[in-house]
Amino acid sequence: MESPGPIAFTIGTMEIRWYGILIATGAMLATLLAYKRAPKRGIQPDDVLDLVLWTLPIGIIGARVYYVIFSWNTLYRYDPMEAFNIREGGLAIHGGLIFGLVTAWAICRKKNIPFLSMADLILPGVALAQCIGRWGNFFNSEAYGRPTNLPWAIVVNGQHVHPTFLYESVWCGLLCLFLLYVDNRHRRFSGQIMCLYGILYSAERFFVESLRTDSLMLGPFRQAMVLSAFVFVGSIILYVFLKRREEN
Template identity: 45%
Template sequence: MPILGALNPVAFSLGSIEVRWYGIIIASAVVIATYLSVREGKKRGIVEDDIYDLILWGLPVAIICARIYYVVFEWGYYSQNLSQIYRIWDGGIAIYGGLIGAVIVLVILCKKRNISSWLMLDVAAPTVIMAQGIGRWGNFMNQEAHGRATTLSFLRELHLPDFIIKQMNIAGTYYQPTFLYESVWDLTGFVLLMLLRHQEHLFKRGEVFFAYVIWYSFGRFFIEGMRTDSLMLGPLRVSQWLSVVLFLGAIIWLATRRYWRPLNPWYLDGTDETYHK
């Protein structure tokens, strides 16, 4: 039973089926992200059905890859409990695994349909980080993805609403609301990308995506270090190692493309250019 004052993670029940807030929040984030991507895609010359197909194929693959990623780095447990591998409803997915799976699907789909994968990534990137920011509130409802134990006075010093403070009280102990830190970081990144994306001669094709990777991985490195439920690999968490690789890789790749391919089209050129990659 949830403690007094905590929010119920179950929104409603349909017979024996419980519909949880986590699923509702994630589904809502996907719907909003799809709408915004379709609207932006039309401006850049991307057919609406291509984005819908990307969601149709990308979402299930992303979920599967998110689970595989988690299981691989928790193999010590799952190797002894093979029957638990597929029980995704019991928890255990990793967002980085999901993002990797979604990008793979995107690249394959774009190649088959002769669409610039960089342009598609640019269209999707701001809405993906927006969905990530919204999705963290699903973790909030489940009282998960939190940080280390803290005090009530500390949470009050952050000037948080009472409903957040109460939800951070788990079994009588208050915890750092790292879900909130990441949500704010992600949504701030979304606003910045949306404001900057349409500036003339700012982003070459692919660079909106690189900006997303740089922003997200930088914040994720520090926030991940505050969490208590992360997968470990040596002295750092797995997501911290990957954040370092992505952060440095995106900066180097962006700079290299700018130097060696100065004639790459601008993002705002859309599909009018004959550039495909």
């Protein structure tokens, strides 16, 4: 399988890219999912929309800033203006999550909404958005893995490689379904869904990142693997703490 190219269609001289279409689609479906489930959480649906209006653009900015910082010397040092060319791809999900969650926390604090409840509400949708948005990497022929002879390999630059975007897309789709299942049937305390997201997404990302050839680096280490390890351990500790607090 080989990418048909990044451009979905054109309107006059304007190129509409799959990358933007898929990110927008994922964001809309994530918003709709949280909006529909909000009353069950005791959260006003309009508060979800207010949150999205702030966290979505700030999250995208954060994802780009994070990517540019870690790619500065290799991609943008001699052409800084290219850092604003987001249409070509280059968003780091960890940056988006960090900026987005901090923004969500600030909004929840201002509106007096329990942050853990809001996080539990929106994160299944975030996993869904990641599932859909990762296909933008396929159309851009980016975020792929090492050469492989596996039957599901994709072709990039004439070489068969691991479709790491696909691994993450499938995992995030299953993660969304699992989080919704736990939330509906087995939720025991506020923050449980948030912690499970942190544990399960970080475990997957740590493994998939080891296959990629375009990792952002932190010295000699792949930064996504380092951050995933910290989030994995931190989420487990927080899960145990919140669970014990609820039981006491």
